[in-house]
Amino acid sequence: MMLTLTKIKTASRRLILLPLLTGLPLSALSAPATEHGSRSLDQQLRARLNNHNVTQVTPPPSQPPALVALGRNLFFEKEISGRRNISCATCHNPLLGSADGQSQSRGQGAIGLGPARRQNGDEYFQFLPRNTPSLWNRGVAQWTTMFWDGRLGGTPETGFFSPAGAATPQNFSSALAAFTIIPVTPDEEMRGFPGQTDIFGQANEMSELGNEDFVQIWDLVTARVTAHDGYNDLLANAFPGVPESELDISHIGEAIGAFMTDEFTALNSPFDLYLKGNNKALSKRAKRGALLFYGRANCVNCHSGGLQTDLDFHNIAAPQVGTGRGDAAPLDLGRGAITQDPADNFKFRTPSLRNVELEAPYFHNGAYAKLADAVRHHLDPQTSLANYDATQIEPELSGMFVNDADTINTLLTTLSPKLSVSGDPLSEREINQILAFLSALTDPGSLNKLNVVPDQLPSGLSLAD
Ligand code: HEC
Ligand code: HEC
Structure with missing residues (x-):
């Protein structure tokens, strides 16, 4: 048993060395290996996380x-x-x-x-x-x-x-x-x-x-x-x-x-454990999802760093549903209303994806009820806008949906160029892998917070509504 394992390991080490020995160009080494290729899923993923500087997040100091x-x-x-x-x-x-x-x-x-x-x-x-x-x-x-x-x-x-x-x-x-x-x-x-x-x-x-x-x-x-x-x-x-x-x-x-x-x-998710070095913390599906997230799907272009956000502003053409905000209502110009620069219109801060499973509905206006639909929107905003179903949000808001050709056009012409999938569009299987990765960003400690609620308040006011 031991012997076989050693043999396999030696064989795979040879495979890794092979391109060098045979004089293949060095770039072949960094070419994305398939899951059946020479580099294990973990080696590939750890290299990619490393390339993108995704490291353990330093927790804040403990509070008095x-x-x-x-x-x-x-x-x-x-x-x-x-x-x-x-x-x-x-x-x-x-x-x-x-x-x-x-x-x-x-x-x-x-x-x-x-x-x-x-x-x-x-x-x-x-x-x-x-x-x-x-x-x-x-x-x-x-x-x-x-x-x-x-x-x-x-x-x-x-x-x-x-x-x-x-x-x-x-x-x-x-x-x-x-x-x-x-x-x-x-x-x-x-x-x-x-x-x-x-x-x-x-x-x-x-x-x-x-x-x-x-x-x-x-x-x-x-x-x-x-x-x-x-x-x-x-x-x-x-x-x-x-x-x-x-x-x-x-x-x-x-x-x-x-x-x-x-x-x-909330820094105790399976992904955090993986960042600490535990290869078993993530399922294979989640690892493949992470490879896409930090690779071909280019999610990392904006959802970067340990918290999956660059804290910067981008227009991903969210459906203009709901009340809108300020003078632009029923539209919401987002960052543009703050900087007064039309180039910033419809930009919103990239959300962190920590515990994202627990956060429905999604986007600045809660346009999407389901996580899968929020992800899908990024992959093809044009189709997503054309097919947007406003009935997924509360009835008082669903009627406030602006989707005339002009608005859709304005939204799409300033769409962030960082939104891009390299190569073929993602398959259903790959979208599910990304969702498995997003699931691995949930800290189990965030699921039950009943102990946080005080028994009573100093004011004597009720905690119920
Ligand atoms: C161009 C930058 C950019 C890229 C690339 C990007 N996102 Fe986003 N993402 C955003 C912004 C900005 C929002 C918020 C949009 C809004 O509220 O109108 C968002 C929202 C989300 C949300 C909803 C989170 C919430 O709390 O509402 C999810 C989930 C998400 N992105 C996942 C992904 C995945 C998966 C990918 C890769 C396929 C990806 N994003 C690629 C910028 C980006
Ligand atoms: C009536 C609902 C409501 C109440 C009450 C409320 N919030 Fe919020 N909170 C929101 C909304 C909506 C936003 C986002 C507004 C925006 O971005 O324009 C927000 C944003 C925030 C943010 C910013 C988070 C981020 O990532 O940008 C923090 C922090 C926050 N609230 C804390 C608090 C605290 C502390 C209180 C009590 C003093 C409070 N909120 C009361 C609805 C509420």
Whole structure:
């Protein structure tokens, strides 16, 4: 038995050497070997990962437990929303892959959780213009760009920018922490519309302000938190030596950021184990899928690095379905609306594909309900747009689908040239291999997050909806 194995190994080593011995050009060595060829699947894949600098992701530093404990309560805390009815977890539900399972998210004026969340009777309601992203690995150091259009970001070294402009606090430890103070400001998200009372029928002191009154809103949110005795100890433990009068929104943000970093770092997928050197961590099918992803299918052109994102912006001609955003509605110009450069129109930040299986529906507007269809779209955007079936998204949004010839033409003329499959189109079998690879990006620890949910909140508000 041993002997046979040794023989085989020697034979295959000879095969690898063969081109050199026979004087074949060196390039023949790097030519893609077939699965029956001389190089094993693992050798091929490891070489390709190496070529593309795909290495183990450095986890963020461990977060101070007292800061995480405070942040955990604040993440589920409805007291920080104008009407005391919405928390971060309403949309970033840890039991739903840290998102909400909706194409576009529903904030004020809606009720219910996850896919069941709907407008609350005839309350004034407005969709958020985009799909709720998941929060996996946002605390990793390289993650410095937030939002589908990158309108917030930075590092402690470069400083932070955000929709709050000059009012953006600069004392955060990460872009993730800098992000946390933004969702409380828009009326349709957490703050509430004028005239809408809170769940106890009391006036909402934030509702008459404008979306741009960042500092006033932040002060009111901070006051809501410090007013509850239940938060005194949590705050004192998280910020020892800082008197209550000196606490501001950046303390609240830092705590929520620490919680998300602690809870949503997900770097224990089969692919991570493979990157650590365990060849058995991936199935053959997933390895073949990875070879395509990092090879012929060129997914790595944008989904690069350990987190499968270059954090850059590209137009892949997503179907223009849903409400759209801003002046361009019912279209969404994405990055173009931020830079005001038409060349950036329809570009969105490349999503990380970590835990992507848990993240349906897909794209910035949740256009695709199924992962396979989101992948297929990349392979032939033109056909995908022509055949797009809007009934796969919520009925209130499916009617808002812009597919006139002009729009389709504009979408396709600025399509990213990085979107390309080398050689023949992918077969069904190859698409399934890519899907098997995407599956191997799921961290099993992300599947059950029930233990994250606090038993009760310092404000006494209900966790149910
Ligand atoms: C009503 C639903 C809703 C609520 C409530 C909400 N979010 Fe979000 N969140 C979204 C949507 C939608 C986006 C994407 C918006 C965009 O890109 O234009 C987003 C984006 C994010 C991002 C950026 C992720 C990335 O990769 O770009 C983070 C981080 C985040 N939210 C954290 C929070 C925190 C913390 C809270 C509570 C303070 C919160 N969210 C409250 C819906 C919500
Ligand atoms: C030109 C850059 C580019 C290339 C190449 C590319 N993608 Fe994407 N991908 C994107 C962008 C940008 C989005 C988001 C589009 C949007 O929201 O409108 C996306 C979205 C996705 C999504 C949905 C993720 C989510 O959270 O919504 C999946 C899955 C995906 N890509 C897989 C792939 C696969 C597999 C390949 C190779 C066959 C690939 N991509 C090639 C840029 C690219």
